[in-house]
Amino acid sequence: LNYMPIILILTGFISVLLVMTRSYQDSEIVVWFACGMSLTRWIAPVIRFGWPIVALVATLSFVVTPWAN
Numbered sequence: 001l002n003y004m005p006i007i008l009i010l011t012g013f014i015s016v017l018l019v020m021t022r023s024y025q026d027s028e029i030v031v032w033f034a035c036g037m038s039l040t041r042w043i044a045p046v047i048r049f050g051w052p053i054v055a056l057v058a059t060l061s062f063v064v065t066p067w068a069n
Helices: 004-025 028-034 039-068
Strands: none
Touching: 004 028, 004 039, 028 039
């Protein structure tokens, strides 16, 4: 339980990084730019994906880890 917040943070970061890499590799970013959208439009979906992870990490860090120790 002590390492679970670190594992969740790394998992979230790697998953977002893999999605961005895959989008560039499959030329989906080119289509994204051709539609007139910028990369800042990716921020909202990333935040929607990351918000539950942030809440879970906060709960684990402030409640579960001290209780486990």
